Amino acid sequence: MAGFVNYVKESFGELKNNVSWPTWSEAQSLTILVAVFSIIFSLAIWGVDTVFSKVIKAYFSWIN
Numbered sequence: 001m002a003g004f005v006n007y008v009k010e011s012f013g014e015l016k017n018n019v020s021w022p023t024w025s026e027a028q029s030l031t032i033l034v035a036v037f038s039i040i041f042s043l044a045i046w047g048v049d050t051v052f053s054k055v056i057k058a059y060f061s062w063i064n
Contacts, residue, residue, distance in 0.1 A: 022030065
């Protein structure tokens, strides 16, 4: 158990002293950027899925 406690203490020390955190404005702009690209990517996947769905439906209705 002492090893785990030591690991947690060292982890917090690492995060506090050695990690360079972004400023609040950088974090906000990066969050918006990630949200926009996530929406664009999800719309692209939805579009491809819709097209493939229609192609598969057309194929199966054609072979019946």
